[in-house]
Amino acid sequence: xxxxxxxxxxxxxxxxxxxxxxxxxxxxxxxxxxxxxxxxxxxxxxxxxxxxxxxxxxxxxxxxxxxxxxxxxxxxxxxxxxxxxxxxxxxxxxxxxxxxxxxxxxxxxxxxxxxxxxxxxxxxxxxxxxxxxxxxxxxxxxxxxxxxxxxxxxxxxxxxxxxxxxxxxxxxxxxxxxxxxxxxxxxxxxxxxxxxxxxxxxxxxxxxxxxxxxxxxxxxxxxxxxxxxxxxxxxxxxxxxxxxxxxxxxxxxxxxxxxxxxxxxxxxxxxxxxxxxxxxxxxxxxxxxxxxxxxxxxxxxxxxxxxxxxxxxxxxxxxxxxxxxxxxxxxxxxxxxxxxxxxxxxxxxxxxxxxxxxxxxxxxxxxxxxxxxxxxxxxxxxxxxxxxxxxxxxxxxxxxxxxxxxxxxxxxxxxxxxxxxxxxxxxxxxxxxxxxxxxxxxxxxxx
Amino acid sequence: xxxxxxxxxxxxxxxxxxxxxxxxxxxxxxxxxxxxxxxxxxxxxxxxxxxxxxxxxxxxxxxxxxxxxxxxxxxxxxxxxxxxxxxxxxxxxxxxxxxxxxxxxxxxxxxxxxxxxxxxxxxxxxxxxxxxxxxxxxxxxxxxxxxxxxxxxxxxxxxxxxxxxxxxxxxxxxxxxxxxxxxxxxxxxxxxxxxxxxxxxxxxxxxxxxxxxxxxxxxxxxxxxxxxxxxxxxxxxxxxxxxxxxxxxxxxxxxxxxxxxxxxxxxxxxxxxxxxxxxxxxxxxxxxxxxxxxxxxxxxxxxxxxxxxxxxxxxxxxxxxxxxxxxxxxxxxxxxxxxxxxxxxxxxxxxxxxxxxxxxxxxxxxxxxxxxxxxxxxxxxxxxxxxxxxxxxxxxxxxxxxxxxxxxxxxxxxxxxxxxxxxxxxxxxxxxxxxxxx
Numbered sequence: 001x002x003x004x005x006x007x008x009x010x011x012x013x014x015x016x017x018x019x020x021x022x023x024x025x026x027x028x029x030x031x032x033x034x035x036x037x038x039x040x041x042x043x044x045x046x047x048x049x050x051x052x053x054x055x056x057x058x059x060x061x062x063x064x065x066x067x068x069x070x071x072x073x074x075x076x077x078x079x080x081x082x083x084x085x086x087x088x089x090x091x092x093x094x095x096x097x098x099x100x101x102x103x104x105x106x107x108x109x110x111x112x113x114x115x116x117x118x119x120x121x122x123x124x125x126x127x128x129x130x131x132x133x134x135x136x137x138x139x140x141x142x143x144x145x146x147x148x149x150x151x152x153x154x155x156x157x158x159x160x161x162x163x164x165x166x167x168x169x170x171x172x173x174x175x176x177x178x179x180x181x182x183x184x185x186x187x188x189x190x191x192x193x194x195x196x197x198x199x200x201x202x203x204x205x206x207x208x209x210x211x212x213x214x215x216x217x218x219x220x221x222x223x224x225x226x227x228x229x230x231x232x233x234x235x236x237x238x239x240x241x242x243x244x245x246x247x248x249x250x251x252x253x254x255x256x257x258x259x260x261x262x263x264x265x266x267x268x269x270x271x272x273x274x275x276x277x278x279x280x281x282x283x284x285x286x287x288x289x290x291x292x293x294x295x296x297x298x299x300x301x302x303x304x305x306x307x308x309x310x311x312x313x314x315x316x317x318x319x320x321x322x323x324x325x326x327x328x329x330x331x332x333x334x335x336x337x338x339x340x341x342x343x344x345x346x347x348x349x350x351x352x353x354x355x356x357x358x359x360x361x362x363x364x365x366x367x368x369x370x371x372x373x374x375x376x377x378x379x380x381x382x383x384x385x386x387x388x389x390x391x392x393x394x395x396x397x398x399x400x401x402x403x404x405x406x407x408x409x410x411x412x413x414x415x416x417x418x419x420x421x422x423x424x425x426x427x428x429x430x431x432x433x434x435x436x437x438x439x440x441x442x443x444x445x446x447x
Numbered sequence: 448x449x450x451x452x453x454x455x456x457x458x459x460x461x462x463x464x465x466x467x468x469x470x471x472x473x474x475x476x477x478x479x480x481x482x483x484x485x486x487x488x489x490x491x492x493x494x495x496x497x498x499x500x501x502x503x504x505x506x507x508x509x510x511x512x513x514x515x516x517x518x519x520x521x522x523x524x525x526x527x528x529x530x531x532x533x534x535x536x537x538x539x540x541x542x543x544x545x546x547x548x549x550x551x552x553x554x555x556x557x558x559x560x561x562x563x564x565x566x567x568x569x570x571x572x573x574x575x576x577x578x579x580x581x582x583x584x585x586x587x588x589x590x591x592x593x594x595x596x597x598x599x600x601x602x603x604x605x606x607x608x609x610x611x612x613x614x615x616x617x618x619x620x621x622x623x624x625x626x627x628x629x630x631x632x633x634x635x636x637x638x639x640x641x642x643x644x645x646x647x648x649x650x651x652x653x654x655x656x657x658x659x660x661x662x663x664x665x666x667x668x669x670x671x672x673x674x675x676x677x678x679x680x681x682x683x684x685x686x687x688x689x690x691x692x693x694x695x696x697x698x699x700x701x702x703x704x705x706x707x708x709x710x711x712x713x714x715x716x717x718x719x720x721x722x723x724x725x726x727x728x729x730x731x732x733x734x735x736x737x738x739x740x741x742x743x744x745x746x747x748x749x750x751x752x753x754x755x756x757x758x759x760x761x762x763x764x765x766x767x768x769x770x771x772x773x774x775x776x777x778x779x780x781x782x783x784x785x786x787x788x789x790x791x792x793x794x795x796x797x798x799x800x801x802x803x804x805x806x807x808x809x810x811x812x813x814x815x816x817x818x819x820x821x822x823x824x825x826x827x828x829x830x831x832x833x834x835x836x837x838x839x840x841x842x843x844x845x846x847x848x849x850x851x852x853x854x855x856x857x858x859x860x861x862x863x864x865x866x867x868x869x870x871x872x873x874x875x876x877x878x879x880x881x882x883x884x885x
Binding site: 041042043044074083086087089090091092093094095096110111112138139140141142143144145146147149150151153154258259260261262295296297298303306307310313314334336337363367368370371373374375377378380381382383 | 468487489491494523530531533534535538539541558560586587590593594595598599600601603702703705707736738743746747748749751752753754773774805808809810813814815819820821822
């Protein structure tokens with residue numbers, strides 16, 4: 001066991017105050033990783049189990065099975081009725097839920113801190129003893145199809161995202177929708193779910209994160225009691241997904257839909273994610289997204305397209321650093337009413353070209369640096385948010401040491417680093433450009 | 448210890464529910480403003496929550512959307528700074544200031560590092576009492592609002608909200624979307640925006656809470672710094688209005704695979720002695736989580752939806768009981784029938800002793816967990832002030848939940864749940880669902 005004091009701000013000489021966060025981590029004998037984050041302000045604890053298995057780990061033709069299994073994990077086990085897990089959490093005044101990403105599936109409860117052992121006993125139970133009936137599977141399949149309709153089929157913007165990802169990733173499963181393609185979801189079976197469960201739900205494929213009003217020794221004792229007796233899955237193999245080839249051509253997608261009220265253009269580039277002991281490119285991309293698209297009034301795109309040229313009602317840049325294999329860097333423009341998507345895209349391209357010529361405003365760079373540093377103080381206000389940081393990191397190939405180094409890595413980014421990574425990432429051949437439009441606009445374009 | 452603690456044992460433990468452990472102080476500034484404060488010096492920042500009662504409901508009928516547009520302009524130039532300079536000043540301090548507008552309130556949520564308290568206060572003060580409202584900013588933000596209105600016009604969720612509001616509240620401000628219409632927003636002048644600002648932002652309607660690394664004296668000085676220059680009074684509040692949507696089902700045709708439904712009927716005022724019973728009943732019917740009757744019947748048993756919930760609306764000038772869900776077009780008619788049956792069952796049969804006990808356990812156990820995080824606590828404190836509660840409310844609230852008896856609950860169930868007055872607004876192309884009202 002290693003006990004660490006996480007001093008995120010100590011090394012900076014500026015006026016910002018220092019603040020320390022206590023984080024403890026260990027590994028159980030069966031391979032389950034444990035992270036404990038102390039926050040004693042309120043008698044609350046967040047208990048999370050993160051499995052290192054997500055949408056990008058699904059067998060071919062079974063898209064959506066990771067997320068479907070997440071739903072089914074609330075059904076019966078050997079010792080619990082279907083729905084009993086959530087019922088017990090509610091009786092204890094808690095809330096519980098779960099989520100699936102491309103790289104992880106996580107289950108969490110937020111309860112009074114003296115109920116932690118009860119949560120662990122139930123979570124340990126469903127790690128090994130899930131039972132599924134055909135009835136439950138059939139009904140829940142209807143639920144996930146309703147979920148897909150609500151999140152995707154009813155939203156043209158979400159349909160465009162699906163098409164863009166499918167075009168951007170030519171080989172990696174990040175191109176397959178997390179919730180699944182509808183036709184494959186319709187065919188998912190009880191056996192599909194159970195086989196995924198047996199292959200990947202095991203302590204040596206899981207990370208326990210406990211954040212809140214707890215003592216690390218108590219948490220580790222409880223973890224040994226509840227999770228310790230579960231056998232490791234010795235058949236578990238290292239995660240290896242198909243990787244992307246070198247891209248040779250820019251891709252374009254146009255989605256036309258009656259339900260589009262506000263058209264927009266966006267472009268996604270394949271980008272590197274944080275890698276263990278090698279987080280500097282990702283850190284530079286965090287700065288790049290702030291520089292290009294932070295707030296309208298001070299960002300490169302906002303200033304140029306919204307304020308100066310007045311051709312956009314909004315602009316954005318986005319980047320998520322926490323992915324196992326690859327991330328995306330995203331740019332977008334919602335044009336002003338009388339501006340075409342073509343003109344908006346041309347203005348976006350012109351602004352990126354100008355950015356490569358003029359470089360970074362040093363004052364803007366310093367402001368972003370200050371804000372990123374202050375965010376570490378504000379982040380201490382949410383134990384759950386801190387827990388998520390560790391859970392995401394430990395399920396995307398990073399270590400506790402990487403999480404602790406991240407604030408320093410961010411603070412050591414230079415404008416030159418940002419320009420270097422921008423030149424590497426913002427290449428047309430690495431990108432897909434999407435237009436979201438209504439049919440009447442499509443006609444105008446044809447004329 | 449057992450792998451699974453038997454449920455009975457759990458119930459016994461819970462006979463003594465946790466209490467919310469926040470120590471709320473009342474602070475009066477030298478200038479006469481009052482705030483609630485929770486000191487929390489372990490993290491060097493402060494969450495400051497300011498709310499002005501009234502919000503978008505103060506819109507003049509001929510200037511719909513003016514308050515909404517105005518609230519979007521407060522940080523687009525103020526105190527002699529243009530939008531860029533204002534944002535740069537904020538970013539230099541790593542301060543966040545967010546203005547939001549709702550039917551009943553204009554909210555100002557700010558978060559600043561301890562050492563930047565005064566400079567951050569000056570920025571909030573400038574935005575509230577000295578906004579520029581310059582023409583370039585008005586046109587830019589107007590463009591954003593118009594774009595969002597066009598997006599709403601083809602979003603089935605938004606269409607359903609608007610149809611329900613119009614059906615329930617007609618010409619009252621609650622009957623309209625707070626952002627206005629494309630026509631009304633296009634026609635707004637700078638004078639309309641200045642009037643909306645004078646109407647909405649005044650000392651006679653302000654509620655303040657602070658949580659974090661700040662003392663009572665420091666908060667007193669900060670309040671005067673931020674709000675000292677504001678005018679004493681604003682516009683008179685709108686009248687009360689009854690929820691008056693015609694009962695039955697209306698269908699608004701919209702070409703999309705999944706229909707969206709909203710339901711509504713008259714509700715109950717928060718000051719009503721039966722409100723706690725109503726609150727418990729709604730938790731049983733459609734509260735959050737998987738345990739509610741609606742989630743069990745519509746999702747868990749039949750797979751008809753991804754999520755369904757109901758909620759008590761206790762706005763300043765009306766009360767309603769509402770709900771929402773989405774279902775594939777082919778199955779909407781079945782889902783509506785299930786909800787109607789649940790409404791009837793609740794009105795006629797009420798709840799069981801077990802359901803009441805489970806809901807109480809959930810509500811009393813969950814309540815202390817809400818007081819988690821400076822920003823969250825500040826929001827709760829300001830909400831309690833607006834609802835007219837005392838500072839000791841967090842200490843007595845669970846007792847009030849526990850005091851509701853089965854007899855009371857079932858008397859209130861029969862009054863509150865009115866299947867004969869329940870209105871469904873459905874947007875989509877639901878198969879075989881007959882509209883019974885327009």
